[in-house]
Amino acid sequence: MEPLYIVGGQQKPDAADKPEFQGFRRGLVLRLDVDKRAGRIVFEYQCPAEVLPADDPSSLLKAATVEGERIYLCTPTEIITCGFPSFKRLGYLSLPAFNDIHHVRPVGGGNLLVTNTGLDMVQLLTPDGKTLREWDVLGQSPWSRFRRDTDYRQVPSTKPHGSHPNYTFTIGEELWVTRLHQRDAVCLDNPDKRIEIGVEKPHDGIVCGANVYFTTVDGHVVRAGTGSLRVEACWKVARHLRKPAWCRGLHVIDNRLAVIGFSRLRRTRWQDNLSWATGGINALKDLATRPTSIILFDLETGKVLRDIPVEQYGLSAIFSIHSGRE
Numbered sequence: 001m002e003p004l005y006i007v008g009g010q011q012k013p014d015a016a017d018k019p020e021f022q023g024f025r026r027g028l029v030l031r032l033d034v035d036k037r038a039g040r041i042v043f044e045y046q047c048p049a050e051v052l053p054a055d056d057p058s059s060l061l062k063a064a065t066v067e068g069e070r071i072y073l074c075t076p077t078e079i080i081t082c083g084f085p086s087f088k089r090l091g092y093l094s095l096p097a098f099n100d101i102h103h104v105r106p107v108g109g110g111n112l113l114v115t116n117t118g119l120d121m122v123q124l125l126t127p128d129g130k131t132l133r134e135w136d137v138l139g140q141s142p143w144s145r146f147r148r149d150t151d152y153r154q155v156p157s158t159k160p161h162g163s164h165p166n167y168t169f170t171i172g173e174e175l176w177v178t179r180l181h182q183r184d185a186v187c188l189d190n191p192d193k194r195i196e197i198g199v200e201k202p203h204d205g206i207v208c209g210a211n212v213y214f215t216t217v218d219g220h221v222v223r224a225g226t227g228s229l230r231v232e233a234c235w236k237v238a239r240h241l242r243k244p245a246w247c248r249g250l251h252v253i254d255n256r257l258a259v260i261g262f263s264r265l266r267r268t269r270w271q272d273n274l275s276w277a278t279g280g281i282n283a284l285k286d287l288a289t290r291p292t293s294i295i296l297f298d299l300e301t302g303k304v305l306r307d308i309p310v311e312q313y314g315l316s317a318i319f320s321i322h323s324g325r326e
Contacts, residue, residue, distance in 0.1 A: 002323045004251065004259060005042070005085065006030040006294065007073065009060025011316035015266060020058065021100070021157045023266065027061030027075060029087065030313050034259075034296065034306060039313050043073075043087040051077040051094045053156040063103040063115075063167055063204075063249075063320040071322070072112070074104040077153040079112060081127075085324050093129050099152035102166040102319075107175070113168050115177065118158040119146050122168060122177050122188060135188045137165045137177055169205035169212060171226045178205045178214065185214070185224075195224045199234060203248040204320075213258065219247040221258060221297070237297055240304045245290035251321040256300045261318030264311070265289040292316055 007029050015023035029043035047059040058076070065072045071084040077098045081091035099118025107113050107124070111132060114123045121142060124133040134142040145162075152158070164180035175188045180201045187193035200216035207213075207226065214222045219238020224231045237260055238247065249261025292315055296306040310318070 001034045001253075004032045004034060004294070005066070005071075005322045005324060006032055006249070006261070006310060006315060006318055007061050007064045007320045007322070008249075008261075008263070008292075008315050008318040009058075010314045011266070012058075015316070018056070019157065020266070021053075021076070022056045022058050024058040024060035024317070026059050027073075028313075028315050029061065029064075029073075030310060030315050031085070032294070032308065032310065034308065037306075037308055039310065041313060042085070043082070045073075045075070045080070047075050047078060051075075051098075051153045053154050055156065057156075060317065061319065062101060064322065065103070065105045065320075066322045066324060067106050070106070072104045072106055074101045074114070076100045076118075079104050079114065091127060093125070093127070094153065095125075095129050096151040096153060097123070097148075099155055099158055103168055105168050105170075107170070113175065115165050115168050117161065117164055117166055118152060118155070120161055120163045120165060122165060122175075135177075137163045137179055137186065137188075139191050166203055167205045169207050171207065171212070176205065178202050185212070193229060195229050195231070197222050197224075197231065204250040206250050206252045208252040209255070211255070213250060213252050215247045215250050215260060217247055219245070219262070221250065221260060221299070223299075233299075235297070235299060235302060237295060237304075240295075241290055243290035245292075246317075249294075249318040249321045251323060253323070256298060257305075258297050258299055259321050260295045260297055261321055262290060262293050262295065263317040264292045266317075292318060294318070294321065 009024040012025045027045040031042045032039040073080045079093040102117040103115040105113045122135045167178040178185045185195040200218045202214040221235045223233040245262035251259040293309045
């Protein structure tokens with residue numbers, strides 16, 4: 001099996017008592033040999049002070065995209081383009097509008113599709129930061145709820161979010177985004193076209209052939225048809241786990257095998273985000289939660305083939321999973 005590159009962050013020692021926007025000390029990319037169960041950190045990153053809030057800021061990497069010999073990484077306030085798998089830095093972008101960036105994807109002409117979660121927005125930008133298009137993911141006029149003259153990199157959090165978009169993908173020429181609170185994915189240029197995921201709050205949006213796959217926070221993998229725009233299969237991977245974990249990060253190898261990320265649960269002041277966990281938020285301090293890990297899952301048989309913990313490498317939270325060779 002090809003090595004996996006797992007993108008995420010390392011928590012601070014006292015992260016259990018902090019919100020996410022203060023809880024991480026650095027971003028990490030882990031290269032994992034699944035067959036040997038051996039890993040090493042190949043990229044680590046701390047955000048510069050000028051693109052962070054002043055009070056106890058957080059550094060981590062959120063969902064990346066690999067395309068050819070490049071990997072497009074993002075922090076909550078930056079986009080970093082690197083060679084892949086060399087991780088030699090090739091490009092950098094940070095704009096005052098960036099707040100809680102969750103995903104970046106290259107699209108035609110070298111432009112960047114940026115999921116700006118903090119502003120409930122998706123932005124299409126040139127590599128040097130010129131704005132080409134902006135979509136409010138709730139169908140409102142962009143910037144109707146936010147101020148253009150504010151440097152949102154200095155704003156610790158804009159929660160509660162109206163939608164919390166977290167991942168973009170394409171179906172043909174169409175641009176789509178996954179919306180956490182609406183439990184769906186929606187076409188940016190035609191919001192009447194949507195995929196209702198429904199079972200729980202979703203992440204990801206991995207297109208593989210005629211299907212698109214999602215995770216949900218409570219540990220489901222959901223498959224929808226790119227033609228039907230309907231859910232056609234659903235696996236409750238979390239039923240194999242003895243302890244709860246936050247499910248996010250997905251690599252679909254083929255129509256049979258998938259790799260799924262599970263991050264250790266953390267306390268959050270937004271109780272609804274953890275309403276599915278046993279005992280709810282009030283029990284989290286005493287709850288024996290599952291360590292951060294990846295699972296190799298057989299979609300045909302519904303069985304876990306491998307379960308590999310990754311916290312020993314410093315990785316506390318997973319945002320995306322990719323494959324590649326050196």
